[in-house]
Structures are given as structure tokens and as C-alpha cells.
Amino acid sequence: MLSDRKKLQSSAAVASIERRKHPRYAFSATAEVVETRSGARIQGRISDLGRGGCYVDAMSPLGVNSEVKIRIVDQDRTFVAQAKVVFAAAGMGMGLMFTVIDPEQSPVLERWLAELSGEVRPDPLVAEQERPDQKAAADKAPSQEQNYVLNELIIALMRKNVLSDLEGKALLQKLLR
Numbered sequence: 001m002l003s004d005r006k007k008l009q010s011s012a013a014v015a016s017i018e019r020r021k022h023p024r025y026a027f028s029a030t031a032e033v034v035e036t037r038s039g040a041r042i043q044g045r046i047s048d049l050g051r052g053g054c055y056v057d058a059m060s061p062l063g064v065n066s067e068v069k070i071r072i073v074d075q076d077r078t079f080v081a082q083a084k085v086v087f088a089a090a091g092m093g094m095g096l097m098f099t100v101i102d103p104e105q106s107p108v109l110e111r112w113l114a115e116l117s118g119e120v121r122p123d124p125l126v127a128e129q130e131r132p133d134q135k136a137a138a139d140k141a142p143s144q145e146q147n148y149v150l151n152e153l154i155i156a157l158m159r160k161n162v163l164s165d166l167e168g169k170a171l172l173q174k175l176l177r
Helices: 002-016 106-117 124-129 132-140 144-159 165-176
Strands: 024-035 041-050 053-057 067-074 077-089 093-100
Touching: 024 053, 024 106, 024 144, 041 106, 053 067, 053 077, 067 093, 077 106, 144 165
Parallel strands: none
Antiparallel strands: 024 041, 024 067, 041 053, 053 093, 067 077, 077 093
16 A cells, blocks of 8 residues: 555656656657668557657657657648657657758648647648548547646556556557547
């Protein structure tokens, strides 16, 4: 009982220390990550996105400090940047920090972030493609901010071994649905 309380207290302390400079938002899109040195390619799914980086769900992530090129595709928009792997968990994925974003790529990222933060409405072309049943489901879905908080909480609990990797991965997968 006492050890459980200590685990939760230390998890709360770690969760309160935010190392990121920019907020992350729950975001789902396909991703291709290519390691610069070896050319190794990994297909994955983006689960969160921010101005400074993203998290890629992938079964076999690249190693920490790997230099990569990432290509994110969401519907009709594509974003490409250079990045560095700053966190990796086998069977789960990797956290990337953007290192170089070409000026012509910035508007795509900024638009996504503005949409995710609620600053602007989604692109009309994208919204028109949604079916009415998708819109109804979106109205019932948790907000982007709630998903972000849950995502961060699950990851923090996994890092402190309050949740096993299997339990955490299952929760993150449910959060993406």
C-alpha cells in the first residue's frame, strides 16, 4: 500500500515536470520515418503532434539519437521534416524532435496545430469529405485537449512502471480509436 502511494506520488512529480517547449495535441495520421544514415524505413502512425515534434506509434522504433527524415500524411496534406529520435520504446514507438523544417513545410504544420488547438476551423475541403456519421461521432468524441492529457498521463505512468508496457500500449491504442 505504501509502495503504491510512493509510485503514484513520484509519477505525479514526473508528470508535473514538462520538458517540452510546445504543447502536443492528439493527432492521427500515417507516417514514414527514414533513418538518414542507414536508409531504414519505418511505417507508423502519429499519435500526437506539436510544433517541436511528434510521437510515432511503431512496433520497431529506431534508436535514441537517430537522425531521421519524417513524412506525415493526413488526407490531402503532407508534411516533411528532419528530426531526431529522443525517446524509443520497443513495441510501442518513438518520440521525435523536429530539427529542420523547410520554410515551405511550415504552413502545413502550423495549419494542423491551429486546427488541433481550436484556433481555426478544419480545412473546408477536408470537412466536406467527412460523412454525416463521422461528424456525429466527432461531436461525441473527447476534446483534443482531453486526449492530450490522457496520452501524457498514460506515458508518464508507463515510464514510472505504474503501468506495464502492455497495459499502456492497450490504453494508447484505445485512445487513438
